[in-house]
Amino acid sequence: MNTHAVPLTIPPSGRRILFLLSLGAAILAPGLAAQAAPGARRLYEPRNLKQAYARGTRARDGMPGPDYWQNHGRYAITIAAAPPDRTIHGSERITYFNESPDTLRGLVVKLFMNVHKPTAPRSGATSPDFLTSGVHIDAFSVDGAEQTWKDSPRYATWQPVRLPGPLAPHDSVRLSFDWHYELAKQASREGVIDSTTFYVAYFYPRVAVYDDYEGWDVMDHTGSQEFYSDFNDYDVTVRVPTGFLVWGTGTLENPDSLLQAGPLARYRASFTSDSTLHIATREDLAAGAVTKGGGSAAWHFASRDIPDVAFGLSDHYDWDAGSVVVDDATGRRAGVQAAYDDTAADFRSMVRFGRHALDWLSHHWPGVPYPYEKTTIFQGGAGMEYPMMVNDGSYPDTTMSRFVAEHEIAHTYMPFYMGINETRYGFMDEGWATTFEHLIGGADMGREAADNFFKQFRVSRWARDPLPEADLPIVTPGDALLGAGLGINEYGKAALGYLAVKDLLGDETFRLCLHAYMDRWHGKHPSPWDFFYTFDDVAGRDLDWFWSGWFFSHGYIDLAVAGVDPAPGGYAVTIRNIGGMPAPVDIVLHFADGTTQTRHESPAIWQADPARATVSLEVDRPLASLELDGGIWVDFDPSNNAWNGTQR
Helix, strand or coil: CCCCECCCCCCCCCCCCCECCCHHHHHHHHHCCCCCCCCCCCCCCCHHHHHHHHHCCECCCCCECCCCCCCEEEEEEEEEEECCEEEEEEEEEEEEEECCCCCEEEEEEECHHHHHCCCCCCCCCCCCCCCCCCCEEEEEEECCEEECCCCCCCCCCEEEEEEEEEECCCEEEEEEEEEEEECCCCCCCCEEEECCEEEEECCCCEECCEECCCEECCCCCCCCCCCCCCCEEEEEEEEEECCCEEEECCEECCHHHHECHHHHHHHHHHCCCCCCEEEECHHHHHCCCCECCCCEEEEEEEEEEECCCEEEEECCCEEEEEEEEEECCCCEEEEEEEEECCCCHHHHHHHHHHHHHHHHHHHCCCCCCCCCCEEEEEECCCCEEECCEEEECCCCCHHHHHHHHHHHHHCHHHHHHECCCCCCCHHHCHHHHHHHHHHHHHHHHCHHHHHHHHHHHHHHHHHCCCCHHHHCCCCCCHHHCCHHHHHHHHCHHHHHHHHHHHHHHCHHHHHHHHHHHHHHHECCCCCHHHHHHHHHHHHCCCCHHHHHHHHHCCCECCEEEEEEEEECCEEEEEEEECCECCCCEEEEEEECCCCEEEEEECHHHHCCCCCEEEEEEECCCCEEEEEEECCCCCCCCHHHCEECCCCC
16 A cells, blocks of 8 residues: 655646545445435445536536546557567657646656566565566656656556656647566466467556546556556557567558468458468478568557557467457458467367357447457466457366456456456456356356356355455445455456346346447546446436445345235235345245246345335245245355245
């Protein structure tokens, strides 16, 4: 935890002076129950968000406000790698545009690779193979004038930089960096895969996000939480020895100067092919039949309006590719590429898995056409997403291989299409990727198998965990969490909340709300409240009771049958909500004649009284027994979920 004031920007427009909040305040605030006046919002709102509403940068109907703004940059980067040497050398020019109403006296620069320094704050990963000396800035200039770079020991993965002169609103500044760093031997989200296979990510100095309600992003990257980035334009050249292949974010601008005729033809054909084409194999590379000659090669990639870039390189990985139609209205196709060691048998199916994922996600849930020209599934081991790239391990069971690939590709939408602050609100991206992963799983393997898979990997840990960190509100900032509390809140628990509101609203209304949220906020930086309020606005319903129960409370799922009483036309079943979560439930009815029926109840039964609900069952036969079945909404204590026909 860093409690230092940021010594660089005091905006004149009334934005908060940037102090890092204490850990205690960050944890406690989301759990507070809001006491609202009649007709006011009942959800807790952070004070900085209230200020954003007052300034007009955001609105309580979930829309960007009339005065919404965000900053961005143009990055021209060249890096050089020469495996097995682990040193990456880089140079870059950044043009950073200040679209805010504030005059900036300084900037914050992110140096994510400093997470490998022995002195960096870090959650785990302290083995010698993980540690390096971090990022070394060899030269730094502002608007062409050389500056002295000072690494302050007070900071780790970010550094404050005072500008020689103020950066006025709607003006820009030019920065340049020369730097080098050493890839860690122990690959995580990036690093050495083998002696001649590297994954290069989070590798370049970048200007941190300066947004309309939190100011500068000065959260350290500790390895647990993920990232927050502006939407930038990138022009990246990766220099490698001849014989190496490079895969990465963006359009490969110069394939004809890099590839020999056969691989080049297959590469170009892959963007219109429904089949998997083998662009290059290990044997092709060993025979010198893939890349053009010369001592080195410069792989040039370009991308626009994207939050990050990443690259993989190898001199022996196989390269497969194909494509799929992702937008029926225009006929637009997106490419799918796979890069892998030929010992990874599951990766031989990876283009097929990727094509299926892009097809299904584009046409079903979220039902938004995949926004980029391609994706590449690279064999690493991280199980991690990047724009147009995923870095996945190899598994003996191809069901797991497909599961991981689908989850990581689903991240295309959150946090990349939507500029989520993953560090603070990881449930806004991991929760959605987990939701889409479950929904596509139903199409892949059937509802029952997908439910069992989801419960095993995403739900059971939280459902059976009695410790208090499992009950922290989902909206608790992720940078204030570690361990079980972080993982539970950001993945399965959040996904159950999204699936529960889908159950509450029905597919048609849920789709309208989700598409409205994505339309309003793609390419921008939504907060959780922008999501909540958009759904309220589009559904035309006050859902604060639902959001409060799922995302702001310390609740968990634990229902109990409190009574079954005869009633006109059938029975009245009273259910207690011991855990407090407004979850859906199935009431499974067993009749005296041996037949069975299932009555599904959406979370709406908890709107009037979150603690107790009475459900009227119209039946024409005597009831012998019943039980409650939560399905994927797994009950903490199922021992009180049944009625055997005698107890009241």
